[in-house]
Amino acid sequence: MSFDATHGEHLAHGSVFAGYRIDRVLRRIATGTTYRATPVDHGPPASDSPASDSPAPGSRAAAPPGSGSPPPVVLTVVDAEHSADARFRQWFSRSNESARATTHPAIARVVGHGLADGHLWVATAPVPGHDAAALVHHHPDGIDVDRAVVIVRAVGEALDAAHLRRLVHSGLVTSDIFIHTDADPGPADLRPPGVVTLGGFGLTPPPQDEDTPHPDTDVAGLGRVLVELLTGTTSVARHRVSGAVSPAFYAVLARALDPGPEQRYRTCAEFARAAELALHLTHTDGEPPTDVMPSPSPHGALARVPDSDAHAAGSPAPRVFGTAGHPGRPAGPVAGPVWSQGGSSIPRSRKAWLVPLFVAAVVVAVCVGAVMLVGSRNAPAPWPPAVSHIADAFPRLIPASPDATGWRDATCAAVSRDGVDGISCTDPENLTYAVWHTAPPGAQQKVTAPLKGYPGDEITWRDGPASASRESVKDGWLVTNFSAPVHVPYTVITTWPDHSGREILDAWWRTAPLG
Template sequence: MPDQLPGVQPVPAGLTADDPREIGGYRLHARLGAGGMGVVYLAYTPGGRPIALKAVRAEFAEDPEFRERFAREVASARRIHGLFTAQVVDFGVDERTPWLATAYVPGPSLHEVVRRHGPLPVRTALLLVAGIAEALQVIHAAGVVHRDLKPANVLIAGDGPRVIDFGIAHAADSSALTGTGLRIGTAAFMAPEQALGHRVTPATDVFALGALVAYVAGGTPPFGPGPESTALYRVVHEHPDLSRIPAELRDLVAWCLAKQPQGRPTTAELIAYVHGHPAVGSRPEFTDGWLPRPVREEVGGPAPAPGPGEPGPASHAPTAMAATATAPAAPRPGGPAPRRGAPGGAVTAVTGGGAGRGVEGGEAFEEAGVG
């Protein structure tokens, strides 16, 4: 999407002549973004709530293997109902143009926030770790590995972060699609085992979270800018450059960026570490002061109102779902000492209702990295 002035919400682009006007019974209102896998549109539910509807590109829709994998990933995504994740609203995996609809939030992505406002304070970065780690717990408990956790895939709302696009990129990770040039993941935030084509695990996403925090707190990816091939080489063979991030975060980031998956913390250990960090204090919560003032003033604007004749779909009710929230583990004494063993499971508690104000924005399917 085009650059915006600081403090100004991204403005959805109008539909082009090539865009459909309706998908799955939902009337499309505007374009929110586009990338290698598809286009994201702003649409509305029958009751007027905004949604982000992601339509798969024709070249992927024509691939039977992609369709099968996309259906499996959507089925997994439907089981994910964390408070810091995108809520699936509806889907159409068998239609001519496969699509997935999630709730919408007008807040910017972390990539946009850092680009416009610079590195974020230590306390903000630590709270982001806790919120994103909780999102990853819910994602991993559903049997999904995100594979492309990066600043563009974390949206900022007034009450915390929202992780988007979990597991959907996995649908394109097949031999039938490798010849298209699509790389699953973003080099600057990719774990060594993923860069080498080895098996990915929840620890792969923890590595990406460490790289994300380094970017958020230091303003640049920990393995430096440059071509994708250079970043991949550094990820596999070199140590990260943590000189730009505050000293209070270096141990935590280095722990997440361990080359071997078994050396990284679990998501529960990350949450416990944040709760015990002196920069967070006695209230590790997403209260009014968790964001710097310029960012807080930018976050949380309302979605654009539908234009005349575009109140939402004439039919097609959204899928009803329960919601779950992850309970953090008890604080772990001693800080981030190296750990051996695969990450453990999540503890979940069922809560009532769906997502409150919406959790999806317009950067879905974007394949570009930062730096």
């Protein structure tokens, strides 16, 4: 059965497409339509039990003989325009193959994908519950911080796991996040693993001139999802996050959404941890406390002002200030007498705890200073001056100090070759990447000289020229250069014994934080 989703058409209830009978429309997406569907059952009815094995790529899910009615699926059908795009078709197939091979409990299980009647399609196992978009719909002013943090943390862990398998989502929205509960989810209802299921891989076209989106797009997408969960909208400018939060949260959010990818967090988990800390730093329930500031005493000397005379006729009304120092709502009557001197006033009830509060503040300051002093003494040794600028230029690829680990848990050290300085890192799979400072004349020739078959095959990507060894080279290599001013002085050389340049390209380069 043919149709054109780009013109608002969709599959009718009861129609069969790619071996699935359409039950109902679930949602419209930018590239097509998502349905609840049931595999066409050719076997004898029996008990309702889900199939345990996934079908081969491109085929529909089939129930084993005697298993009864096959379980329903979530079927997404891509519109004709995107299905006809060869670049999108390749991205769609590769993403869903990677998702199908991923066993992370929070990533939707792909039971089939393919092409039928000129339309790409993918079927995933359904999730009992509702998606995060429905949660936002029922809470238009946003959900509480604890719920949002639990959801974002689980989604961030799933995205980071996907990135390790060279799988990037690129188009994360709340409708891609399914929550495993029929009730309104609270923190106690969301315990990993499997508290949420993330779907929608391969449904957002990658940027122009790129075969694969960079993982930092998922960091920004997770930031937008967090804003929507907290405010009911993705507009940061028009809505403040509900509750009292510190300015640190806005700094965390600004970094996650920074237009410059190199400024964003290196991983989704890193963003989730920073956001959680900032949100809970000053988060309180209810209104912030207020201070009542009555008018100055007309005598200018220490005088007792009875409660009944605090707002005598003809005297200015007191101003009410919130914790930010802006006029707020009236705070009601003041308990106890107010003492005033020269225009300043301090309620007697507050004088009793000002001294111990001051002492406590001094103690805290001393403790914090001691911790900072001890921490500075125990701080890890920095990179040598000759290579520290390399670590600064690639903060998501190289650790801040030699004692820490880099991208994909790589151990790193300062190196030098024929007078060219660099930092070399080796990950647990024995893949080595070295960032060399090749600004001096002839430096690049020195670091590429040991590479067999250099310059190999040229590669075009968004941030500059690159080249990979040909298939005939057993111990493959990949050389990456840059066009952005901050990275122009550097060359990244990646090697992997017993692996081809193409394997390095697919397994490491496509998701490495190079930009």
